[in-house]
Amino acid sequence: MGYIAVDLDGTLALYDVWKGMEHIGEPVQPMLERVRKWIGEGKKVKIFTARASMPGHEKPIQEWLKKHGIGGLEITNVKDFEMEELWDDRAMQVVCNQGISLDEQYRELLDEIQETHLRQQVELRNDIVNAFRGIKQAVKLELERE
Numbered sequence: 001m002g003y004i005a006v007d008l009d010g011t012l013a014l015y016d017v018w019k020g021m022e023h024i025g026e027p028v029q030p031m032l033e034r035v036r037k038w039i040g041e042g043k044k045v046k047i048f049t050a051r052a053s054m055p056g057h058e059k060p061i062q063e064w065l066k067k068h069g070i071g072g073l074e075i076t077n078v079k080d081f082e083m084e085e086l087w088d089d090r091a092m093q094v095v096c097n098q099g100i101s102l103d104e105q106y107r108e109l110l111d112e113i114q115e116t117h118l119r120q121q122v123e124l125r126n127d128i129v130n131a132f133r134g135i136k137q138a139v140k141l142e143l144e145r146e
């Protein structure tokens with residue numbers, strides 16, 4: 001079964017500066033609620049944290065998880081083939097096989113939309129000007145006939 005990996009410091013728990021292994025910040029509420037929802041839906045969640053590379057990490061993290069109603073989650077810092085998503089405040093998502101970030105792709109798309117919009121505005125303006133010229137010409141011809 002695949003799982004969702006969730007970083008701890010700065011993602012699931014508030015973080016500013018390192019205060020030691022025993023200190024974990026207060027929960028980031030929207031993220032905690034998201035994790036609870038996933039668990040409720042039967043999804044597998046793992047805590048994915050660099051803390052797992054240090055001895056003695058398990059106890060304070062498990063206590064924190066338990067305190068906030070999500071005790072017993074697996075804690076790891078190992079990425080494996082079962083990992084389906086990684087939620088992390090340091091992650092930069094890249095577009096598969098493109099070598100660009102999702103952010104860059106998004107900006108490119110926005111620029112394209114803006115350019116298209118501007119071009120359409122110019123075309124519309126020209127259409128209106130031409131329509132008025134046509135009306136002016138028709139009125140002029142009509143007046144000359146009278």
Ligand SMILES: [Mg+2]
Nearest residue numbers: 007009010089
């Ligand atoms: Mg982090």
